[in-house]
Amino acid sequence: MLEIAGLSSGYGGPAVLKDVSLHVGAGEIVTVVGANGAGKTTLLNAVAGLLRPSGGTVRLDGAAIGGRPAERIVRAGLSLVPEGRQVVAPLSVEENLLVGAYGRKRGDVKETLAAVYNRFPRLKERRRQPAGLLSGGEQQMLAIGRALMAGPRVLLLDEPSMGLAPLIVSEIFTLLRELNQQGLTMLLVEQNARKALALAKRGYVLDGGRIVLEGPAEELAKSPAIVDAYLGVAPTEFAA
Numbered sequence: 189m190l191e192i193a194g195l196s197s198g199y200g201g202p203a204v205l206k207d208v209s210l211h212v213g214a215g216e217i218v219t220v221v222g223a224n225g226a227g228k229t230t231l232l233n234a235v236a237g238l239l240r241p242s243g244g245t246v247r248l249d250g251a252a253i254g255g256r257p258a259e260r261i262v263r264a265g266l267s268l269v270p271e272g273r274q275v276v277a278p279l280s281v282e283e284n285l286l287v288g289a290y291g292r293k294r295g296d297v298k299e300t301l302a303a304v305y306n307r308f309p310r311l312k313e314r315r316r317q318p319a320g321l322l323s324g325g326e327q328q329m330l331a332i333g334r335a336l337m338a339g340p341r342v343l344l345l346d347e348p349s350m351g352l353a354p355l356i357v358s359e360i361f362t363l364l365r366e367l368n369q370q371g372l373t374m375l376l377v378e379q380n381a382r383k384a385l386a387l388a389k390r391g392y393v394l395d396g397g398r399i400v401l402e403g404p405a406e407e408l409a410k411s412p413a414i415v416d417a418y419l420g421v422a423p424t425e426f427a428a
């Protein structure tokens with residue numbers, strides 16, 4: 189469904205993202221894990237059209253979308269939940285959601301808004317409140333809801349666990365699993381490799397802007413190299 193081939197990108201200096209190739213099949217959750225500064229945000233921003241690729245291709249269901257303006261990429265069916273949520277603090281919850289539906293037909297917006305409120309009752313309860321008054325977890329839900337307002341086929345998620353307490357992270361990941369079970373395809377980048385690999389079907393490891401390892405998430409989670417570098421203590425040590 190989403191095919192990224194030989195993608196390179198950066199910020200004007202040497203490339204930060206180097207020759208990255210990965211794919212996400214319809215209905216899959218695929219994760220890209222990597223340390224701080226590995227290039228995860230750069231990857232998603234280059235795919236979402238917020239950064240210009242310097243090489244490579246991005247295809248969504250066969251259509252070339254690489255290097256297109258961000259709003260065209262959203263219209264093609266790819267929505268980004270950005271790092272740090274980036275909700276507009278003084279705007280109400282509902283106004284933030286409507287930003288995500290920019291350019292859609294009124295009837296579609298109404299229908300999607302009802303579906304988002306159905307999925308996130310807490311956002312409905314707080315729809316008139318400024319987004320800045322929400323808790324971190326609620327702001328993350330708002331950022332996900334805003335991305336859903338575009339009616340995407342593929343959701344790109346940039347570290348949804350960032351800065352959240354473990355219980356809230358679990359709540360967010362449960363929600364992502366439910367959205368996936370309803371058919372939404374996801375590319376999730378995370379520093380929280382343990383959680384991300386538990387959720388995803390397949391995974392890639394990004395290091396220094398390059399993919400250095402890939403495989404079924406279950407296998408990556410057991411791989412000694414990953415455990416040492418990204419997971420700290422091996423799961424068996426927890427059990428002991």
Ligand SMILES: Nc1ncnc2c1ncn2[C@@H]1O[C@H](COP(=O)(O)OP(=O)(O)OP(=O)(O)O)[C@@H](O)[C@H]1O
Pocket residue numbers: 199204222223224225226227228229230231271379
């Ligand atoms: N706006 C920018 N201008 C110049 N360099 C940048 C910019 N943003 C990121 N970089 C550099 O690109 C590299 C990759 O950063 P990126 O944010 O993509 O990593 P990351 O894996 O998402 O890490 P993090 O978990 O910290 O967000 C880093 O070396 C970073 O310093």
